[in-house]
Amino acid sequence: RLAAAPLPPPPAAGTVTSRLRAVAQFLRRALPLCQAHTVEFYTRGLWEQLVALSPETVLEALSGAGLLRQQRPLEEAAGTFSNVFCENSQKLVNVQFFALAAKYHSLPSLEVCTPLDQMLGALSGKQHERCEIKTDEFMNDKKSHEVEMMSELIDSIANFCGIKQVIDLGSGKGYLSSFLSMQYNLKVYGIDSSNTNTYGANERNRKLKKHWRAYQSRARANVRGQVLEEPKDRAVQDEMKCRANINEKLLSTNNSLLSQDQMASSDSVPLEITGAFTDSAMLKTSKQTETHLVAQTQSDGNKISENAFSLLNILPADAVEAVSSSKHNMELCEEEKEQRKMASIKAKASKSNDSNIYLPLTSYITAETELRDIITDLEDCIMVGLHTCGDLAPNTLRIFTAKPEIKAVCSVGCCYHLLTEEFENQKDCSPGLWGFPMCRYLKEEGWCCGRNARMSACLALERVAVSQVLPTESLFYRAVLQVIIEECYGVIKSDRHVGKIFSKSSSFVDYVRKSLKKLELDESKLPDSCIMDYYEKYKHRMNELEAFNMLKVVLAPCIEVLLLLDRLCYLKEKDNIAWSGLLKLFDPVKSPRCYAVVALKK
Secondary structure, three states: OOOOOOOOOOOOHHHHHHHHHHHHHHHHHHOHHHHOOHHHOOOOOHHHHHEOOOHHHHHHHHOHHHHOOOOOOHHHHHHHHHHOEOOOOOOEOOHHHHHHHHHHOOHHHHOOEOOHHHHHHHHHOOOOOOOOOOHHHOOOHHHHHHHHHHHHHHHHHHHHHOOOEEEEEOOOOOHHHHHHHHHHOOEEEEEEOOHHHHHHHHHHHHHHHHHHHHHHHHHHHHHHHHHHOOOHHHHHHHHHHHHHHHHHHHHHHHHHHHHHHHHHHHOOOOOOHHHOOOOHHHHHHHHHHHHHHHHHHHHOOOOOOHHHHHHHHHOOOOHHHHHHHHHOOOOOOHHHHHHHHHHHHHHHHHHHOOOOOEEEEEOOOOOOOOHHHOOOOOOOEEEEEEEEEOOHHHHHHHHHHHOOOEEEEEEEEEOHHHOOEOOOOHHHOOOOOOOEOOOHHHHHHOOOOOHHHHHHOOOOHHHHHOOOOOOHHHHHHHHHHHHHHHHHHOOOOOOOOOOOOHHHOOOHHHHHHHHHHHOOOOHHHOOHHHHHHHHHHHHHHHHHHHHHHHHHHHHHHHHHHHHHHHHHHHHHOOOOEEEEEEEEOOOOOOOOOOEEEEEEEO
16 A cells, blocks of 8 residues: 555535535525426416516526626625625526626535545545546446546545445445446445345346456457567566566465365355455465566566556456566466466456455445444445435435444435425424434524425536526426416326426327326316417416526525535534545536545544
8 A cells, every 4th residue: 555645634614614604694595496396487476476587688697608607706796695686575686696696605616625636646645647447338428437436536545544345325236336346356335225226236247247357358458469569688688587487486376376276166155245255365365476476577677668557557456467477478388377377267266255346235224224234244444325315325424424344435415305304394303314404503503495496406507508408398398287287177286297298299289188197187178279378378488487497507506515515514523534525526517416525534
């Protein structure tokens, strides 16, 4: 393990709390824009109720790249935020200041995030260089980006803490878990509440291993090609010396490896949860053999080029043997070939029982879950979660702070609308472990966002800013449908949902009829002409709906900031945490939920 540099200074607890207070103060005025559902846009007259501007004014100010354009210094604009809303009517009166205020209270402007490159460099103890492996050969572009970036951070934290076990909560299809085990040789338990996901993850991991071996073969071939281009005179000069050294080392270790083979064959039973990682002595022996061989040949001057070593670093440990075989570029006698083949087989056999392990498990995780009931060989580990839904993200942090075996956590949450809120339902404010709020300040304030606002927090500002526009027409169809349902059927609320009917509909009339059938309402009482009358009545007001949703998109990052700073403040309140902060892990256009809560214990 390399000597680690000091970790970047985390944001101070007082700084995080003051930023949280500022965001909460702004949202107290702005949150009503997101607390109403667009389904009720026309039935409740939301535009007239909340906005004192024309939709054209709003759309012009918030169109395209203007969402992210800074018109004036944020510090200067801070004093004007009181002019965003009318003091009497509480309506929005200045869209430019509104957009600027939202930007001022976003994470990049609040300066509470730790730069990812700084963190990775400090964890590894050297100038950070990105892994060049192409994960998009195994998964789609979005998932590839997420898995590559997050696994790199997780491995760096694991090395920094000197741990090899990873617990992946909400592991889903197992992409992250599989990659951590195969690419970084970590021992990974992937826990998901869905048995279907667990079964699928097992099958996916089995298939992935086949592709992984093919990928390794290509990578080794590339290394071999680079080796063959090395100056031949160096190889000729050192050939006899290298042969003597290698033969001596292989002969001295062969008997030991043969005895290990007997041990491995006697233990070749299907993996059980309690015995997945037990043959550590065999792994140690084989790793020592490989490490000594590589170090010996390097000391003899037969070194690979810098490019070859950078590729070697991204391959699993069992690639070392193949690279070592090819780089000498010499003819071996049959006895030497057999000895080398035997050493390779034994080393890989021992690894299969201890390293490069991923075990999917099915369990519903709560803050009170006893991990040892699920993982009997629990040891010092890091707990991770990639886009964990709802309460699982805050519960991940609670488990981390409570369990001494968990030395670090890296959590990226999502699906904020599935969070439970302590103060959302005033009839049920019983003490308990709620998803929000977590920190003392927001609990003392009795803070509540509401489901619609939390749903808005999932909107993607950066995607909209690069012209990946909102689905305005489908939202318009649904809002007008709600008018029809209330006026023609007298239904205000229903337990049934319309769902994704828009994409299956050929017209507005077709959409309404399919929706009414799904809601179990008699669609025969409405002629087509009546349905089209509603469409004509509201179509000129479609720009109101579009502008209203743009306001929600602009406000979305502020709501997410409130949720993330609440979690960070919770960690700052704990005495056993040595480092805690927020890191921007992903490109927000590729993956909008891009911030990770990271913490390490003392």
